[in-house]
Amino acid sequence: MAARQSILGRAGIVLALVVFVFAATGPIVWLLLSSVLQQQALTSIPPDLSPSSFTLANYLEVFSSAAQLGRAIINSLIVATFTTALAIILGAPAAYALARLEIKHAGTILLMVLAAQMFPAIVIAIPLFITASKLGLIDTKLLLILVYLSFNLPIVIWVLRGFFMGLPLGLERAARVDGASPLQTFLRIVLPISLPSLFAAAIFAFIEAWNEFFFALIMTRQTAQTVPLAISAFAGQYQTMFGQMMAAAAISVAPIILLTILLRNTILRGFADGMLKG
Amino acid sequence: MPSIELIDINKSYGAVHVCKGINLTIADREFVTLLGSSGCGKTTTLNMIAGLDDPTSGDILMDGRRVNDLEPVGRDVAMVFQNYALYPHMTVAGNMGFNLRLRNFSPAEIHERVGAAASALDLSHVLDRYPSQLSGGQQQRVAIGRAIVRHPKVFLFDEPFSNLDAALRNRMRAEVKELHLRLGVTSIFVTHDQEEALSISDRVAIMRNGSVEQFGTPEDVYADPETVEVARFIGTPQVEILECVIDRSNGSNTVLRCGSASLPITARQAVALGTRTEKVLVTIRPEYVTIGGQGTSATIRDVQPTGPSTLVKLGWEGSAIMARLNGIVRLTVGETAHFSIDPMQLMLFDNESGRRIKTKS
């Protein structure tokens, strides 16, 4: 009986995992499929999946017609990487200080941090545009990094603060008894055990910066254009080149998927360490 | 010179008054336990001694010097935490040597000190492991090792054995006691387990509601409790507290009427009771209660053989009392038995304050 139940249980788990895998990969499969279909095959109802409909032309056209995409990917990589790094480097200490140190007006500071990113983008767009223009920063990656930092930093601070507050106090107290200063405690104890959360926050910040569209549209001309703009180029007024758009999208999501796969082991190990009772 | 002195220590978290005027003087090399149920302020007191919490008012002295404003490292205290608080990303050696690295000890000296502590604690073979790869007892010893490599002036233990099973707990108690004998470092130990406190300490401070009820040797607090709460808290099994009326109707022969039973008292106790007319609280340790032959009659409510002795709960209308009989004694619950007490061993407490009514000796 027990054996049969466990077989049934295993089957259930396998089934659930299969469903999960399909749900998770379905959109990506559809994206890849769309990127290798001719437009007329794709827009047929139902889509024409006969072998003659498949083509690599979309990828070739994306690479040849929009040399922009290559530059956009490099731009996005630079912008997203620096945004993420700065958001974590600046955000983690701030979050720790607000979580653990006795700081005057910590509540007010937190509210201000939150308020800073509650302004609708459109309200700050014009003042920001004027400032950037006067500083000669329009169409620079630096500007995008600064702008993205301004709305990623508050989120990183809030997320990490929540995590730091959830850490058992014991480790930090032990470090204090061991003679560690708050900074030493943060750097040598708190940060190493917070890797999973740091990575989660970092991936969040990276994706935010990678996907951001509105400010990239307003604040760039041609040289600092990012991936979302390059992809949007395939959706015009009268015509949407779905195949090329999907090809561009497939190329552009590749770095994020790659990043997640590369960091997967670190994240898992981090979680395993984090499981230990503090 | 006393090693540690707490003078009128108060601690409040907002409106919550956790420690209410604590005064303690701990001698050099002494092993002191702060004993109490949860929420009594014992851990807060320990944290204030460690320098992890600041008292709201009052002074903490170490070797006669006020240390209120010193960080833990400045007070030269080492602490073992309830959940061990081992650094999960460091090896056993890393955990034990962390405080030495922070103080810029040479790698050679760190190696030597960690090695010595590890061999004393039987940890030499696990120095390269991570805490998650250790058993509970090993983790506990790493936490202790982390404290002793520093050669601190004071050891602080915050309920260090509460996560261990009974057998391991007994062994660790013995190890800590032995460690204390060997190193001779002033130690303060927090626990809610009175047996642990009595077995390990030179002196026990029994805390209740943020105050020290009694501070004395294990013998003192067991045999001579100053309050009814201490009497109730110390000792296994917990004693029954009787509410008794003083009966002086029989001339000079004063007795206590406890429900339907009468208990005799000594002349000294009668003197100590003076002219008071209100009820008193009365208790007696079970070992001073005997069963058989003559005496007060009562019903056997419960019989617990424990091996070397048998615990018997005797009841009568309105009250009960515990007796401890030597060896295994066969008694039947529900039957009537006769018991007598040693009046010398009766402990009387004020009904209002719960304080002991002491006889003058």
Next chain:
Amino acid sequence: MNRLPFIDRRSLIKTAASGAAAALVLPSLSRPSWADETALSVFSPLPPDPAPPGAAKFSEEAFAAWQKANSAKVTYDMVAWPQLHDKMATAFASGEHVWDVVYMSGWVPELAKFLVPFAKNLPKELIDDLPKSSFSTVTWDGQSSGVVFTLSLLTLFYNTELLQKAGFTAPPKTWDELKNVAKECTRDGNYGWVLNYGDPAGIGGTASYWMCFLQQAGGKLYNEDGSPAFNSDAGILALQMMMDLMPYSDPGSISYVGINDATNVMTAGKAAMMMNWPFMWKSANDPASSKIVGKLAGALLPAGPAGSASIDGTDAWTITKTSKNPELATKLIEFYLDKDVQKRQAIDTGWLPIRLSVLSDPDVQKALPNAAVVLEQANHPYDSYVTPDYNEVTVALGTEINKALAGKSSAKDAIAEAANLVAAIVKKRG
């Protein structure tokens, strides 16, 4: 023309702009090279939407020669068409100099205060070669601030094969014929008629299609004093005509996002007729994207009680007030409208010229058989009724029209309600 209805965004931009003007007075630092004396910056859509030489692949040699002759350096700033408006609105609102020449599509009235009314300075020979009505959408308060560079009118497109199967050899010429052909062609899983009704606003939104029918019914949107004139028999008839076509159309078309969705149904061979812009001709004859190559034909929009009528796409060039070189910018626009450039624009990109002489050019008519139809359509009335609040007006109108198309309201009620809403918007205009 599938713009998202950014009403909130628009009004916010306006509000934010007034605050921003006072907000920041910062010293100018370095001046980038594009602000150089001989540099011209042009803001344009990305091809295949209408783009100038150098941005799109035509007349590139002539463009290089023009730059050399005028010692000018033209740089293009291009974004996909749907993003044009927000980007330019922000840049204009900031008051900063960003571009010299800017593409417009129906936004001239809204942004007129940022534009130079340069059209009057164009050579008479050029102006005489342009359809007079092409200036109506780039003129506000009597000032012409732009010049349309492609004749883009809605005309009828039909699938000859599907019509033949239903027994028709000629396209419908009247509303009654249109309804009949649509009805007969709705068979075998195909639709007789397709249009996108998902987006109420803008040129190419539901409201703009209704404006075609409105004019065909003999109505107009505004009175001389600017008040709504469409709560009339013509207005109701126009909407009723659209409702009458719904049974022969894809029921899903009320949630199409843009004309692309309708075009795809047509080029997949699943619909017999639609209204569309001239540009469709080229993509519908490209085997990579179309299944109806060689089966597409164009015709005048079927006549209503008042005859045929259409709306125009109003793709125009304008010059910004922040431009340091408006004269050079004017010359650049004249170059864009040069006869040869216009001819190459038509033949190489599929965007019709605006110059009447080029439209009648045999080479152009041969390359784009549809050109003759559009030219003929241009002989009938066409007005897109653009105003500074065009977006708000079309949102209000289009939303009510969509309710009627979805069967949630009658033509009469929808038009009456829309008239109330538009009257309120017009009142705000002052």
